[in-house]
Amino acid sequence: MLVQLLVTGLALGSMYGLVALGYHITWATSRTMNFSQGHAVMVGAVIAWALVVALGWPLPIGLLATLLALAVFGALIERVAVRPFFRASSPAWLLSTIACGIIAENVAQLLFGKDARAFPSALTQRPILVGGAGFYPQELLIPVVGLGLMALVQLFYHRTRYGRQLKAVAWNAEAAGLMGINVPRAVMASYALSALLAGVAGVLLAPLLNVAPTMGTIIGLKAFAVAIIGGLTSAPGIVLAGLGYGLLEAVVAGYVSTGAREIVGFALVILVLMVRPWGLLGAPPARRV
Amino acid sequence: MRRSASLLLTLSLLVAAATGAVAQSKEPVKIGLSAAVSGGSAASGEAIKRGLEIAIGEINAKGGVLGGRPLQLVVRDDEGQPAKGVTIARELVEREKVAAVFGGLHTPVALAQVAVWHELKTPYMGAWAAGTNITRNGQSPNYVFRVSANDDDADKFLTRYATEVLRKGKPGLLLENTSWGQSNEAGLTKWLGEKGIRAVGIEKFNWGDPDMSPQLLRLKNAGADHVVLVANAPEGAQVVKSRAKIGWEIPMVSHWGISGGRFAELTGELSDGVAFLQTYSFFGKQNERGEQVLKALKEKYGVKGPEDVIAPVGTANAYDGLHLVALAIEQAGSTDGAKVRDALEGLKAEYKGLIKTYRRPFTAEQHDALTDADYIMVVWRAGKIVPLAAK
């Protein structure tokens, strides 16, 4: 059973980390985030299902279209729910992004239907059996893709010019603007990227979880917990926290009970914040005096 | 002066009575529905609504009730929230003045509403929520009725099937972590106990859980020779998939939750052989009512065939329930809540319904029209529901 738990835990954990990285990206750029990241996961799964399963598009094209749609979704959220409150010190963006998520869920329910639907995948047909336990190849693919993507994002930020520009905006938006960086566009790009990552998680998870309009909420919440535990300002922290959280969940569910899983997971968030208020590897926000 | 005044008074009273009677004869009799129409369980609310609408359509086509009054459905979304359910209950009775109210999937909502029906003296007909305490609520006179499964009877039925038909003696229980699961844990433990059996393990899972392998592995390690499942379709599908994932070929006996919600689509051939309880099935040979209802489903809602019927038990239960309520209203001769209640408890007419033929369906002690004698055991085969011969 331990092997099974480890595989499942790593798969889910890497997805939490991927979605959580989305929180980090927007936070790092604009000190705001999309509180409905979880709904972006759902939108990704739903659109991919609509194109690939319902309409029968070939998988690569369907995936590409899904990613494009997600980028648009993210940009839309930024434009409507975040930008109006960007400079104000009010946390209004927190609640307006929640509102967007709620609306997205209802729209999905109206268009997609109220039932959960299956997303067939070749990688969830035959399980691999290892000593009395089993897992699907998809569960092995997920952490590989997840970690790979997270590494790519890191490379993007550190090695490419545009990525460094985005980091500059986080550091000091005014100065970045004066240096010729288009700040609003940079923030919008960060939201688009963050939604895209969430959508990828949705597509990867769809064969395992089934597609439903309500599938995103709990993932978004747990990914947020992961982002907080790892430290909103630290990408490596988040990746580690994601894997750790996924493994912890699997182990607690496996050896204790599923009820305990949620309690332990969220209690961990509170414990970590009591000991390290800005996350394991995060930095406190500078207080301007 | 006095005489003409009293003449005038009498005349106006007569006119008022006459217009009142005329108005009454066209005034619809309202029937309320309190169910989850949005959110994760919305399919169940939709199914119940369809059953009610089809039955109402049939009755109105034949002239309605109480001498020409049409039935009218008033739907309210309780969002699966007990407090919302209570608000709706009061609104339906006090503002909409319904004659009776039908209920939805959520046991906690139904439980919260029990007090209201008794306070406001309005009969309630459950069409899905199977919690034992809904009808067995200790109230007298009891205003809560149900045409649906009752967890206590369902557990008796499942236990009997597992022990007498499957001849298995080491059950592992796998239940959803809700009040429905809780109600069945109590029932299964009781009926297994009557046979001198204890479950080798009792495992729980939450709504939305993707993977039940750990629970199944624990049951496997505890030596279970069959699994008794209490789950709704999405979770039931994940249970079946988890069972395949860990390569455990074990017989599974389930409560009814896995009949709707595209269970077949979600599990494919993995669900073959999973036996479960139904009050009614639209697959296979239908009686006359069944044909009628299927036809109405096709015409009104674009349903293509039995495999397209969402949450069929809701539709079937609600359909029969409404006919029974209409008969009670006729027998009571009014929409007064206490009278309709008494009529339901002492229903004289025989009703050849969809699920069965009802003769005196309710008594003072029994407010569930269906018992384990009425349930059928069915099994999934290649995406279709097939009745099993033995009960």
Place this chain on the structure above:
Amino acid sequence: MGRAGWATVAVAALLLPLSTSNTYYLYLACSVGLLTIVAAGLNVLAGFAGQISLGHAGFYALGAYGAGLAATRLGWPLWAAVPAGMVLAAIVGAAVGAAALRVSGPYLAMVTIAFGIIVEHVLVEWVSLTGGPGGIFNIPKLTVGGSYWPIAGCAAAALWLTANLRASAWGRALLAVKSSEVAAESLGISAYLARTTAFTISAALAGLAGGLFALLNGYISPDSFTLQASILFLLALLFGGLGSVAGPLVGGAALTLLPELLTGLADYRLILYGSLLMVSIYGLPAGVVGAVGARGRRSAPDTGLPLPALSPEGRGVETAGEVLLGVEGLGVSFGGVVALADVTLTVPARGITAVIGPNGAGKTTLINLITGYYRPGAGEIRLAGEPIAGRAPHAVARLGVARTFQTAQPFDDLSVVENVMVGVAGARLGALGGALLHGPGTRRRERALRARALQLLAVLGLAARAEEPAASLPAGLRRWLEIARALATEPRLLLLDEPAAGLSPTEIAELDARLTALRSQGGPAIVLVEHHMELVMAISDRISVLDYGRVIAAGAPATVRESPAVIEAYLGLPA
């Protein structure tokens, strides 16, 4: 809402149960009352203290289950069970607040979300105590009509308490912390304590509402205490008007009644809900109450009574020549960059000491070190001989150190006179109970605080604008307000950070005159960090010059002016 508005509401509330026996309307009214109570509590936390909680369904649950268990398991009567639930919620609220409020923003939001979810799951899992998913039955209850009176009464009490709180030193302290935490700390207020108190009050009110909820329904289950419920509570407050006393009532009524009017649109419920949230945030930043323009804050009339003394804690009157502040070998670096190195400075108990230097020399850093906002890497700071380096800002403030900021930080959520009243009270907020109940002791204190504040405003020429919101002051006057507020704390030492920046020549002359007056009338020792050379030269008794974090000259103005090092630092040319 003016008096007439409240009177109308009160009359309507009294008449409702007497004019109808329709239990649907009465139940709705009770639901409005419950939501009002929770929203009033959240108003104290979010509206006054500026902290967002998305987990208050957890306290609602604690109140409900506390009352429910006390009534069913312990057999307590309802009038004891409901307060028991409230006390339970308050205790847990204090604990959670103390743990959580060391963080803010999204970190705090996450902690509250986590708390709410944990409570929800514990309710489900701990079957032997809570009845599990099935919940608790047969809680003794009153009829709907009978429940109306306690609920309406508690709702009225909750609103009354928040109104009292708003008009008290505690309330002002909360709003101060919300507007500008650093400025509040500089006046001696512990932001952490203020927020934790607000959190506890909000938890207690949510718990009270929960207990009444159990009493109203007779049945409780975990389904009623989800994250959705927490969001609903916050939405009610936002929609009604964050920070206004009537907001919780308006929002509670709107969010209970609107869904009832839109029952036909059940399929679109979430869209409407989300859109309402968006509308509240976008178009009604001050909620319905703010949009309707109800801004009436009644100002307590100045009764002209003799002013009772406020008993400043004997700060000791130092003689003129004594050293009040001694800084020795002070140094600090930020991320490898040396901001200050080996800075030594003495400030006598009387007089004006100036600290000047080019931009980036470390002048503000010096002030921040002295006032406790930064910890020094090396060196000592002594106030009247007592080491104070590294103490928290509010602790340093309570020792009699006041300061102003480079960019003025008035408390925008308060009026001009209220700003100064915060300074007068400082850390002495009075008893919380008195503040909530607006007892006679509190009323006396309020009059005294206000009178002293008005005095100070008069001295600085701001008396005419006393009742205006601080946010509406022009830039020059904001600085005067800040100085008035700092002086209100009756400090021994006043640090002014570039007070002349952006002032016109007339205003600078005024500043000159007032600082001189302060010195001659026995005011605090003043440390003046400035750029404006004329002003500095005219009024300082001593000047220290900083450049690249080091002291390059110190002494009388004439000496410093001639110093070659100073000339080079400023003009870049060798003398």
